[in-house]
Ligand SMILES: NC(=O)C1=CN([C@@H]2O[C@H](COP(=O)(O)OP(=O)(O)OC[C@H]3O[C@@H](n4cnc5c(N)ncnc54)[C@H](OP(=O)(O)O)[C@@H]3O)[C@@H](O)[C@H]2O)C=CC1
């Protein structure tokens with residue numbers, strides 16, 4: 608185990624929603640020191656509290672615009688970079704950081720899909736060639752050794768779907784297609800101004816119907832085709848996913864419950880709950896809450912996470928904890944969130 612606060616790290620995209628949550632978690636982390644918080648080159652240097660006044664007198668991080676000529680200095684100082692960047696920016700920057708000897712935890716979708724053709728179709732750009740070898744970091748199902756150069760942090764919706772469906776993957780009817788309906792708060796779309804996420808525009812609505820880039824990611828994660836329909840809701844943060852899956856003959860409610868409890872008995876950040884979860888019980892926390900009910904030959908899940916934490920920043924820290932041999936919850940409990 609590494610001694611106190613010795614692991615220096617940088618957050619790229621620290622002015623964004625998932626980046627600021629990461630920065631706040633790392634600011635308090637007992638083992639990591641947040642040495643740099645970078646923004647795009649389009650900004651001036653400024654304190655993080657200038658963008659997020661709730662951090663006044665609580666976090667003295669200075670945001671700096673990223674320029675490539677900072678790389679040698681960065682490589683001397685930090686061991687770890689967390690990328691909370693647009694997908695293409697991550698794809699471009701990650702190889703440079705790796706070449707400089709920095710381990711990268713990437714929150715974008717740039718390295719999640721192992722099939723390059725599927726990636727190009729979903730993201731519209733060509734994936735770096737080494738992407739197929741990058742571990743997909745659904746934290747409860749990943750065993751990092753501490754020598755991986757890059758870890759792909761799962762997407763927010765795929766985190767919720769993967770944590771529910773993986774424990775019962777062997778119980779599903781042959782050839783059946785789970786259906787995932789999920790509602791996300793507006794922070795899922797990031798901080799940048801966009802008409803469709805404006806306060807007068809958002810009203811519960813489906814989008815990306817059976818065409819969202821997370822559909823192939825969920826399919827890859829659970830090992831079968833799925834139907835995925837995301838929805839945008841008029842609330843700030845959180846994802847509530849309702850998942851329907853057909854069970855193989857003979858699988859009953861007890862078997863499903865036993866599989867879920869067995870999968871997460873030793874996993875402190877996934878809670879198998881007895882009532883359908885409310886968003887408010889996970890918002891601002893690193894937990895995923897999973898409820899399951901068997902109805903006839905189907906299992907119905909209701910799953911709740913905070914998209915910016917378990918769906919992004921806290922899962923990245925969970926993976927970094929694992930990478931450095933720390934307990935999975937280190938620095939994650941009793942923290943509160945920024946937004
Ligand atoms: N929001 C969410 O719920 C989740 C997001 N993610 C992923 O995390 C990543 C960040 O998302 P989110 O926090 O929502 O995004 P935001 O739009 O809130 O933030 C984006 C950040 O990236 C910076 N940035 C933009 N372009 C560049 C560039 N070319 N070079 C360097 N920095 C750049 C921005 O800086 P500036 O302020 O200067 O523009 C900002 O700090 C995305 O890949 C997203 O898909 C993953 C899971 C959940």
Ligand SMILES: CC(=O)N[C@@H](CCC(=O)OP(=O)(O)O)C(=O)O
Pocket residue numbers: 714715716761762763764791792793794795796797837839
């Ligand atoms: C509400 C909303 O817009 N959500 C985003 C997903 C969140 C996100 O940033 O996607 P990744 O997990 O792939 O990084 C979207 O649908 O594009």
